Amino acid sequence: MKTDAVFDKELGAHYSKPGLLNRILSALEQAGVNLNAASSDDFSPFAEFHIGGAGATRELGRLASLRAGQLVIDIGSGLGGPARTLAEQFDVRVKGIDLTEEYCSVATELTKIVGLGARVSFEHGNALNLPFEDAAYDVAWTQQSCMNIASKDQMIAEVSRILKSGGTFVFQEVLAGENPEPLLIPVPWASDAGMSFLWTPKDIKKLIEDHGFIEKKWIDVTPKYIEEYRALAAKTADTNVRPILGAHLMLGDRSGEMRKNVVKNLETDRIKVYQGVFMKD
Ligand SMILES: C[S@@+](CC[C@H](N)C(=O)[O-])C[C@H]1O[C@@H](n2cnc3c(N)ncnc32)[C@H](O)[C@@H]1O
Numbered sequence: 603m604k605t606d607a608v609f610d611k612e613l614g615a616h617y618s619k620p621g622l623l624n625r626i627l628s629a630l631e632q633a634g635v636n637l638n639a640a641s642s643d644d645f646s647p648f649a650e651f652h653i654g655g656a657g658a659t660r661e662l663g664r665l666a667s668l669r670a671g672q673l674v675i676d677i678g679s680g681l682g683g684p685a686r687t688l689a690e691q692f693d694v695r696v697k698g699i700d701l702t703e704e705y706c707s708v709a710t711e712l713t714k715i716v717g718l719g720a721r722v723s724f725e726h727g728n729a730l731n732l733p734f735e736d737a738a739y740d741v742a743w744t745q746q747s748c749m750n751i752a753s754k755d756q757m758i759a760e761v762s763r764i765l766k767s768g769g770t771f772v773f774q775e776v777l778a779g780e781n782p783e784p785l786l787i788p789v790p791w792a793s794d795a796g797m798s799f800l801w802t803p804k805d806i807k808k809l810i811e812d813h814g815f816i817e818k819k820w821i822d823v824t825p826k827y828i829e830e831y832r833a834l835a836a837k838t839a840d841t842n843v844r845p846i847l848g849a850h851l852m853l854g855d856r857s858g859e860m861r862k863n864v865v866k867n868l869e870t871d872r873i874k875v876y877q878g879v880f881m882k883d
Pocket residue numbers: 617649650651652677678679680681682683684699700701702705727728729730744745746747748750751790791
């Protein structure tokens with residue numbers, strides 16, 4: 603049995619390889635992005651690190667009826683793509699928290715570049731022990747980060763603790779499909795099977811409701827995003843022709859294989875993608 607520290611170190615090595623900021627800045631230059639006039643969308647091809655990209659973030663924000671001035675915590679904020687998109691599109695303030703330390707520093711730099719530093723910030727930390735006071739946030743947001751979390755009960759308890767009464771829990775997650783065969787590995791969230799913890803839609807919904815949340819939206823978005831993801835996987839599979847900006851900047855050359863496996867896992871119903879909006883009672 604691995605200790606938490608060993609697990610966290612291995613997960614960090616899966617997500618990030620040293621020198622990420624320099625790799626990203628060189629790639630942006632190569633792609634012709636002028637950093638003095640850059641917008642969040644310029645970073646989306648790598649920083650919106652989930653199925654559906656920036657489009658899914660905007661859609662989820664609309665689904666949750668985000669309102670200007672709300673204080674949002676983004677749990678597993680990655681390189682900050684969703685946090686910046688939410689601040690720009692919905693005029694909310696966002697605090698991101700992520701277990702991968704290098705992602706937090708890169709997210710901070712990218713946010714400064716697009717001039718959102720006053721409304722969007724990042725902190726290194728664990729979803730299982732959020733460094734915030736009770737009832738501090740209007741909205742708890744997470745996109746494709748809970749797949750790495752075994753203790754879902756503890757995570758939802760933390761979400762409930764830091765949300766105000768009447769606050770909103772919003773998420774997009776990869777969940778287990780009907781097919782019980784093992785996940786095809788590697789995938790973008792796991793280099794080996796021991797990093798992935800997928801629950802069925804039924805079980806995760808019950809857990810959230812058991813913590814006192816009320817369902818507002820609960821949608822299987824697999825059919826909606828599968829075609830788009832298939833096209834992205836095809837475009838990025840060949841390292842000779844893939845776009846300059848993409849998840850390979852974080853995940854390295856296995857990112858093409860990881861994306862192909864996501865497509866196969868979706869096609870064979872080993873996984874599904876859900877969006878949910880729940881209200882804290
Ligand atoms: C697939 S990325 C998604 C990043 C971001 N949500 C996005 O959609 O662009 C998953 C992220 O979850 C983070 N993560 C995994 N387990 C975590 C935990 N226990 N606490 C905080 N972050 C975690 C990883 O470090 C990684 O940045």
